[in-house]
Amino acid sequence: MEQSHVSALQMKHAGIERQLRDEMSRPLPDLSLVQTLKKRKLRIKEELSTA
Structure with missing residues (x-):
């Protein structure tokens, strides 16, 4: 994956x-x-782990 x-x-x-x-x-x-933010954060983390 590109840097x-x-x-x-x-x-x-x-x-x-x-x-x-901030929200918490x-x-x-x-x-x-x-909940929405946590899901988005998890998706990004998963994408980073496959990088």
């Missing part, structure tokens, strides 16, 4: 991680959003 693609995936992963942290720090986190 720039790996870098882009890592940046996306970090962005989702940040969104998750709210008094009433949107649990459906949290």
Whole structure:
């Protein structure tokens, strides 16, 4: 896999991680959003592991 693609995936992963942290720090986190973000993060992680 191309290095720039790996870098882009890592940046996306970090962005989702940040969104998750922000959402979880709210008094009433949107649990459906949290679940969606976790799924996206997992897909990116799986793609990175096959790189």
